[in-house]
Amino acid sequence: MASIATSRDRLRREPALADALCHEQVLPGRAPVHAEALPAGFELLKPVLERHGIEHLYVHQARALEGLAHGRNVALSTPTASGKTLVYNLPALRNALADPPGRALYLFPLKALARDQLQRLEADAAALGVPFSAAIYDGDTPQSRRRKIREQPPDVLITTPDMLHAGILPHHVSWEKFFRSLSLIVVDELHAYRGVFGSHVAQVLRRALRVARFHGRTPQIVTASATIGNAGELAAGLTGEPFQVVADDGAPRTRRHLWMLNPDGSPYTAAARLFRTAVGCGLRTLAFTKARRITELMHAWILEAEPALRDRISSYRAGFLPSERREIERRLFAGDLLGVISTSALEMGIDVGALDVCILVGYPGSQVSLWQRGGRVGREREAAIALVAQPDALDQYLAHHPQLLVDRAYEHAVVDPGNPELLAAHLPCAAAESPLRGDEAWLADPRVAEAIERLEADGALLRSETGREWFAARRRPHRDVSLRNVGSAFTIQDDRDPDAERPVRIGSIGAGMVWSECHEGAIYLHRGRQFLVTRVDATEQTVSVRPVKVDYYTRALSEKETEILSRDRARPAGNFRLVQGRVKVTTFIRGFERRRVHGQDLLGTEKLELPPSSFETTGVWIEIPDEIPAALKAEKRHVMGGIHAVEHAALALFPLFALCDRLDVAGISHTKHPQLKKAAIFLYDGAPGGLGLVASLFDRFESLLETTLERIGDCACEEGCPACIHSPRCGSGNRPLDKASAIRALGLLLGHEPLPAIETLELAETAEAAPTEAPPEPETRETPPPRLVFFDLETQRSAQEVGGWHNAHLMRVALAVTFDTREGRYRTWYEADVAELIDQLKGADLVVGFNIKRFDYRVLRGYTDDDLGRLASFDMLDAVHARLGYRLALAHLAEETLGIGKSGDGLQSIAWWREGLRERVADYCRRDVEILCQLFDHAVREGHLIFRTKAGERVRLPARWDVAELVETARAEGPERDTRRAG
Template sequence: RHVLVSTPTASGKSLIYNVAVLEEILRNPNAKALYVFPLKALEQDQMKALAPWLQYLGNGQIQAAIYDGDTTHYQRKKIRSHPPHILFTNPDMLHRGILPYHEQWRGLLSDLRYIVLDEVHTYRGIFGSHVNQIIKRLKRLCTFYGAYPQFILISATISNPGLFGATLIGEEVTVVEDSGSPRAGQHFLFFNPTLSSNFSAARLFADCIHHGFRTIAFTQSRKVTELMHLWVSQLSPRLSQKVSSYRAGFLPSERREVEKRLACGELLGVISTSALEMGIDIGFLDICLLVGYPGSIINTWQRGGRVGRGGKESLIVLIAKPDALDQYFMKHPKELFERTFEAAFLDPQNPHVVKAHLPCAAKEMPLTVNDSEVWGKELVTHLETLEVEGTLARSAEGEEVWYSVIRTPHLKVDIRTTGETFTIFEKTNGQAIGTIDGIRALKECHPGAVYLHRGEQYQVVELILNKKDIIVERARVNYFTRPRSEKETEILSVTNSRPVAQFIVREGRVKVTEYITGYEKRALPGQELLGVHP
């Protein structure tokens, strides 16, 4: 039976799948397991947690390895030629680096006994639809190689674990929701500042650390994460080496450094986007600052669960922003505790996502009408559409078989972001300092913009679109920049409508166009408007 475990943070979920997998491998030395995590940092963290078990068993009896974008070419070749008992990876590498080259992974796929999907509550929305298609392709190849692995799904608490798990993997799951893990007391403070919530959060963050409390702050954007880091360093220069920001766009070496320094206690505090929300081991923390309501009850308690481990009491502070929802909770605090966890949803039939992955599946192994068992009754319609578009080609005679016309269709499907990734280089030495996705690059890394990175200021000198490069130089300025934009929303079609209370709710397709009109310069630390450019 496939299993989904949905319990609070720090309830021992990783122990569940590690024990099951190790027991199976000891019983059958040929058995293999695939561990899939949504973040590279989680792979590293769980590999570190598994290491003592492997060491205890001794003599390399059970081997494990990480295969992701940070794995060297030498290690990749070594892992492919001799697959370990346990392979750690993520959906991105599974999509681009394993499934397209499945012939080289025969040793793994033919003996695959377990597939572990960790933090599955993150596979919601469009990202979840992509992961659902990757799982379909994986199961199809496993069947081809004669393997029928059992899925173990690990999730934070959600209201519909059974339905969500079954939708994600396409099969029924047995749900485990009871948790007997002990937990120390946790205090919750609602803070509604009269001044800027971001700057107030930075001051509170510094005060918490000054009073000896290891603290994590969660923000709602990369820009606020870096601004808070900069403000804390300015408010208390002696903390500059004891705190760090953490977000997407860091180089792998920077991520590992921050994670290591947090886990060993060298860092006293960290300011993060949702990147540290999941179960990465960041040591024992005392206080969690939520800079703005995280948007859902799931995310609120997931972030709050990062503190209070090891039997120590902890504090969560919700720092309200001016928007209506934050202010509602300030006036009705009981609502936060009485609300149930939200449901998690994904659309396994999203036509745009399905048609993006079918050429990938056809490249891995030609598609036939029999694959309707995997993709449903709409498969042939999708195949014919892709054939007309010139993405797939159909066999001329005999059984109908569809082949991919594109040589590497996997590279054309980005399962997380829109647009390509830009690399940011420092002008003086040519060293890469980070990455940013295409949409953010155009909004935040235009010439003249101030790019903030780990408490340092950089001015953008050049944005090279054809090379996907951004050139910056160190700067010391008393302002930061913020893009100015205008949005237009156009209703393309209405597909459904129904009355709800005094309103009519409509479902349909809309087109949202955003125009970047310029940028603002705002003062540090007061955020007063200094000017608008151009």
């Protein structure tokens, strides 16, 4: 095997690579920093250390264990291969040996990582020679085994957040034995929990801690992550608990070389060349690409050039069978494979041994990923990390500032535990696990309290009669919540085969993305295969596709609108005002274009007619002072082209400031925002409800703009290119864009140049008309309160006697009772008075009854051709049904809400009628109308009724009935109340 130095010399001899090499740097090696002694309480575990050949722990390991020994939660944040696993395996083993033994819950973001860890843990336990058990519980665990795990819980349970959410917490009662001895929660790969997924997990972990408390436990938490800028903050955000941070890495490092290549041609060709050179020198090489397709392409090119490498190199990515992946990992570890080309799939966890060269095809988007991937090499021998820059703004910025690769601080990973959409998804889950109590600390957060209020109003949570507890309206709300999405998702299916029992499921896509990515005619890419979207069914939430082979891709053409819903904070910055608030983003898809895969030539465009889709999120916006567009205009520059370009470049560079993924942040530019009445650039979190990303930049926004200006200014292009202001995600096809205008606008925004006074600009601005006086308020007239008529009737015959409910019009009115709020009196109407009764009902602004639409009006249809369904009516039973999804009897509501019983039922009243007990029937009917009035009053006054759930809980049924609103709604539903139908 050649050394890194030799390989570097060979690289230098390859003209294509030598020219591309734009930066070289040597990162010095470092000796380990050991701790003096094993922390107290861990002496018993010496055999485990001996197994690893460890005499002394590294300082960070010892500090973390001490923190745990002192009862604190610990957030460990150190580089790859610094011995993080031991930091949680040791306390887990120690707890298992204690009396009484304590159990541990291990969470890994990916199933594959769980397998790897199980083996290590079992081997560590074996070194101790004591009985110990660990088990994986995930989607692959067979049912029979699951039951056994629940009944005989292992000392360490290894699972994923998804399984914890959907498979364990909802059934925590049958996991009682486990939770009653839970003493440690381990969250590994903490930095993977960010964005939408992380914000979901923040809810799941809060629920898990609630469930543990329910079973009388307060487990300690240890988190482990790659080096990130805010491990303690992230751990606290994910759990709601305080943490001690341990980040002083004591692990040794060998000398490493950092090479940056910025090739003129394709970065993939250059990377493949470099890979061949390194492998040719006998160096064990790992290349990371940013896409599955590139992984496969590079693999193919290398084999084409050097077929002899067939058995020595491999590709690696998601989508391979687990067994294939294990095999590749094993062969790489053993040195049997000399090189692997991988997607990010190999970034985390899995130990692949000591490697020599790490090639990054494109900057992986963050310092965290860069050094996690780079940490794969240099564990035993001198090694090299090579970054091949791509022609995009982010990579080109770094190619011009390569020292930043080493000097720049690690990004902050953000989660938003207050995301209203996610709270709305998880609070019902939490309530189903154990009723939410008003005194829980969690509920003190105003955003949580607000979410509960909304969920109660929507009927997803039911408030107890006392008002102090909330129950879930459904038993298993978990089923509709996936941790990988916000809101609902569409199923993508291949349903060509009419004989197949059901369509073949390809994947899923969030409802927010479906119209832009999967409209009819779109080419949807999945695992390197192309599918043509043939149909989108919004009701069924399905996207039908069929596989195709085409040489084009599609891109939706969209327009977006931003509505400012609220302003949360603002500050002056440079020459502009920066504001953060809630925004509503509405997207209109106007059509799509087809472009050739190679060369991106436009092949054609098609129109689409789709309903607009919108969501609410957090936005940060620049309010651009009028002087800037005026100055641009005066200088004959393109205003929209300038600010649009600023938006694109700022978005592209956003990952330099916060850990985020491609679709996490988006933007919109306006030359005149309808609410602000001035130009503005909005950046907003791409996920409904927000992720805390743009908000995390509020205080450092000028840095983002400075970086943006620098990138655009540095770019060698004339009029803008993908390395500065072009965006592959632009909804308007990168039009208009004006590079020079962007540079000028940024200079003015940042205050590098003073704002010119508008008067001095040579500009014939059309003077805006002076605002007209608001029209005088019309004189308000006293309007009388609406006239409500409460109404109920009894019949002479039963449904059974007339052949069923569909013949209700034959049941004959025995008598009816009304209470008219204008008259303030009850009236009784007999069969002979039905015509007058109907007139009385027609005179009401609102008829209020219980089941009137399905019953009383149908009985009256025996007497009239009028469409009584058109009366302005409020049927309380309908309102109950709409809220609960099932019906409740009037007697039930009366008893639970008012504490009064009914005096009989409909059949009883028919019997009385037959016996001639007219007074008795009248009293009974009047009693029902009284109950109606009281229930209605109760709801108007209190905003709810009380009922008993199927589980026997007395809870509030939200009923915020507002008389004026009900009248208006009823009028809207039956506009022509006097219409007669021809007989």
